[in-house]
Amino acid sequence: MTETAQTTRRSRERAQSRSGTAAGRKPAAAKPVQSVDPVELAGNGHADRPLTLTLPMITLQFRPPQVTGREIGQVLGIARSFLPPRERLAYYGGLGALAAFGLLEWPVAAAIGVGTVIAQRSRGGGGEESRARADGGGRASA
Numbered sequence: 816m817t818e819t820a821q822t823t824r825r826s827r828e829r830a831q832s833r834s835g836t837a838a839g840r841k842p843a844a845a846k847p848v849q850s851v852d853p854v855e856l857a858g859n860g861h862a863d864r865p866l867t868l869t870l871p872m873i874t875l876q877f878r879p880p881q882v883t884g885r886e887i888g889q890v891l892g893i894a895r896s897f898l899p900p901r902e903r904l905a906y907y908g909g910l911g912a913l914a915a916f917g918l919l920e921w922p923v924a925a926a927i928g929v930g931t932v933i934a935q936r937s938r939g940g941g942g943e944e945s946r947a948r949a950d951g952g953g954r955a956s957a
Contacts, residue, residue, distance in 0.1 A: 906931070 866877040914924035
């Protein structure tokens with residue numbers, strides 16, 4: 816037998832032994848994945864218990880974060896600072912709805928939205944001053 820044939824034979828034997836098919840052995844059956852209903856889990860008050868997902872090669876544990884009300888308030892405050900005023904938010908939502916229902920193509924809706932943002936910023940309407948005016952905090956002109 817040549818050296819190449821011996822090498823090929825050895826590699827085949829290694830591959831078969833790894834897969835479990837050598838010497839008539841069958842591969843081990845995979846363990847079933849545990850299914851968890853998230854609605855049932857949330858409804859039973861198990862929020863502090865980690866969710867465990869057992870897969871054939873790995874076990875995953877998901878632990879809920881420990882978040883206080885103050886931290887949630889800080890995150891919401893930061894998110895509000897990035898959002899446009901209510902009037903413009905409704906305008907962008909309307910553009911998105913038109914695109915979602917197919918009345919307006921999404922690239923056109925995106926171009927209109929981006930154009931509106933650029934126009935508002937170029938005329939100075941994107942800062943805190945315009946938000947104060949929109950909320951009624953500005954002076955009334957006669």
